[in-house]
Amino acid sequence: MSDSPITLLVVGVLIACCLTHVRSDSSDHRFKVGDPVPLYANKVGPFHNPSETYRYFDLPFCSPDAIIKEKREALGEVLNGDRLVSAPYKLNFRDEKDSALACRKKLSEQDVAQFRSAVEKDFYFQMYYDDLPIWGFIGKVDKEGKTHPSEYKYFLYKHIQFDILYNKDRVIEISARMDPHSLVDLTEDKEVDVEFMYSVKWKETDTPFEKRMEKYSLSSSLPHHLEIHWFSIINSCVTVLLLTGFLATILMRVLKNDFVKYAQDEEAADDQEETGWKYIHGDVFRFPKYKSLFAAALGSGSQLFTLTVFIFMLALVGVFYPYNRGALFTALVVIYALTSGIAGYTAASFYCQLEGTNWVRNLLLTGCLFCGPLFLTFCFLNTVAIAYNATAALPFGTIVVIVLIWTLVTSPLLVLGGIAGKNSKAEFQAPCRTTKYPREIPPLPWYRSAIPQMAMAGFLPFSAIYIELYYIFASVWGHRIYTIYSILFIVFIILLIVTAFITVALTYFQLAAEDHEWWWRSFLCGGSTGVFIYAYCLYYYYARSDMSGFMQTSFFFGYMACVCYGFFLMLGTVGFRASLLFVRHIYKSIKLKETPEETSKLETFIDVLNKACETELIYSTEDHCKELEKYNYIQRRALIEFKQLIKETNAAYGSATQYKRCNLKETPKITNVSESSSVICCFFYLHLPTLKKQKR
Known part of the structure; x- marks a missing residue:
């Protein structure tokens, strides 16, 4: 995958800046006794609907x-x-309080109904105290002894107990407990007077400030969960080893037999029809259809692969510590913008290698291939969030910032990368010369078609990651904390290896079946894991989660569709690149019989023969012409057909002595393209008048 050095340098600077920003942001929080410590109320929402x-x-x-x-x-x-926003509680440093009054408020019937609806949906609140997160439920539902929902009682918590740990002049930990005995009954729609109160207790600890976030990190790696993670790793590694060993053994044996077979004396195989992947060497490097779309997909996939690698680098060095608010989203936006040059360079250079001419349109397609669906999805989901008045709705100013990043950073780098790729003038490295006429693909059984092959290719990589997927989903679409990035990185490497191996194996079997259209197939097979991940989304939503409601459903399936589409592009690129290396290797390892000069000479003769067939100058051999066209005229099977054509027509119209007029003493034994070309030219020169006469 081609990388732009300038882009890589910029991304490296970005990583350094991110690290510096993170370290400085989490330090120097020192307070004196009685100093106000910032407390911010963040948001509220249903516990099971994180969006x-x-x-x-x-x-x-x-x-x-x-x-x-x-x-x-x-x-x-x-x-x-x-x-x-500023919270209604004052938590000054080391200032203890007992049942302090936050405020008094008279709740109207509408306010009571609003609180009751929130309690019924398990609303929670989130706050930040000196950048430490605090959670709590706003109320509870009393279901004891009740059999019908109409009998339930709804209560609002009005007293919060804050327990804070400190080390000298720094805050180390905070937790919030709701007083179960201080409740407000919300069951009936009537006005209620409420006194919101809070208590604060301080306790000294030896935990250093640098380790105050370990509480949240360790909560994701309890022994039970860690064992499951390692079981996932072992399961994936066993899958990789078995798959790698199986494929390596099979491919090495089959390829060894193929090389021995193709290295045998060609003369002994004259009367046999040659089959297998060597036979289609003149078509295997024929450029795919929709080359602009194909190059754009490779460019977008390369960019997403680079983005993923840099995100893992930031995670492994500790940038994404728990509740470093928005760090991941900032990194995604900025790194994606800076790596757009990689997409432009890869797409344009490969498109030019495929002899494409409209590179500007190719760049536009590259820029829109992933961002286009993402933008449309965002527009729909943002509209839904606005209708719900949810915090997921982006303010107009934020949308303007993102548009400016796209306009001033992403697009220029995409164009610069495209220009660099266009000017690289690299030629496509094909070890075999591509023939002028595409060969017809023989009929194949249904299980060799694209859909069954994609199902097989996607299932094995998915089986290596599905256990880890649950924890990722529980973190992204729930309230679990995921911090074991080293294990996740190992799983990612396993995913790449399995994807590459299974795609290479399926590509070989496709070529062995004389199907030379492997370009798109290898990309689709590699990316099919994204389809399996989206299928897992359906399972997770309906079987493993308690999410509900139109907004949460649309956000889950909308944004997961974009994520899975990104996986499709990234893994499709990995699958194609692995297959391309494999195909180049095996075709470099065989010795081809025809030289470019001989092939060109025969192709010139074929043009004349095709023209004769199209104008119906030849009658009795027209079916033979069509048969020859099916086999592309050039490979050994074409020579066999030529020889059979001569034998059949000679038996009907003449004898071997007629070949003496062409300085040939007897019916020739065709052994190479040059000889077959001269023989057939001579044959049609002799018999064309007879064939024309029979036609009339």
Whole structure:
């Protein structure tokens, strides 16, 4: 996969900047006794619907001031749906409080109904205290002794207990407990007076500030979960070893037999029809249909592969520590923009290697191939979020920033990469000369068609990652914390290896069946794992999660469709690149009989023969012409057909002595293209008048 050095340098600078930003942002939080420590209320929402979140004060909590102060947020925080505002609680450093009054509020019937609906849907709240996350439920439903939902009682928590750990002048940990005895009954639609209270307790700890986030990291790697992760790794490694060993053994044996077979004396096989992957060497490097789309897919896949590698690099060095708000989204947007030059260079250079001419259109297609569906999906889902008044709806200013990034960074780098790729003037390295006429593909059984092959190619890589997929989904679409990036990186490497091996194996069997249209097939087979991941999305949503509602459903399936589409492009590129290396290798390893000069000479003769057949100058041999056209005239099977044609027509119209007029003493034994060309030219020169006469 081609990389632009300038783009790689810029991305390297970006990584360094990200690391510096992260380290400085998590330090220097020092306070004196009584100093105010920033506490921000973030959002509320149904616990089982992580995408359906609302601003904290969308519920009728009492606000600390007449005007709610909003914290200025970074791009990634906004994309993450964070909307930080000042909270109604004052938690000064080492200042303990017991049942302090936050505010008094008279809840109207509408407010009570709104709170009751939130409690019924298991709404939770999220806050940040000195960048440490806090969660809690806003109420509870009493179902004890009740058999019908109409008998349930709904209560609102009005007292929060904050427990804070500190080390000298720094905050280390905070947790929130809801007082189960301090409740407000919301069962009936009537006005209620509520006093929101809170208590604060401080306790010293020896935990250093640098390790205060380990609490959240360790929560994702408990012994039970860690054993499952390692079981997933072992399962995947066994799959890789078995698959690799099986494919390597089969391919080495088959290829060895093929090489021995093709190295045998050609003269002994004159009367046999040659079959197998060597026979289609004149077609195997014939450029695919829709070459512009194919090159654009490779360019987009290469960019997404590079993006994934850089994201793993940032994760492994500790950038994405738990609750580093929006860091992942910021990295995705910025790195994707900076790596667009890779997409442009790869697509344009490969498109020019395929002898494409409209490279500008190819660049436009490359730029829109992934971003186009993503943009349309975003427009629909953002409209849904606006209708729900959810925090997932991006503000207009954020949309403008993203458009500017696309206009001022992504597009120029895409064009520059495309120009560099176009000017690279690299030629496609094919070890075999491609013939002028495409060979007809023989009929194949149904299980060798594209869909069954894709199903086989996608199932094995998916089986190596499906266990880890559950934890990723539970983190992205739930409230689990995923921090074991080293294991995830190993799984990613396994996914690439299995995808490459299975695609290479299927490509070989396709060529062995004399099907030379392997370009798109290898890409589709490699990318088919994305289809299996999307199928797993259906299973996870309906069988493993409690998500519900139109907004959450549309967000889950909409954005997962984009993610799976990205996997399709990335793994399709991996599959094709692996197959291309394999095909080049095996065709470099065989000795081809025909020279380019002989092939060109015979192709000139074929043009004349085709013209004669099309104008119906030849009658009795017209069927033979069609048969010859089927086999492309050039390979050994074409020589056999030529020889049979001479034998049959000679028996009907003349004897071997007629060949003396062409300086041939007897019926020739065809052994190479040059001789067959001269014999057939001589034959048609002798018998063309008779054939014309019979036609009349």
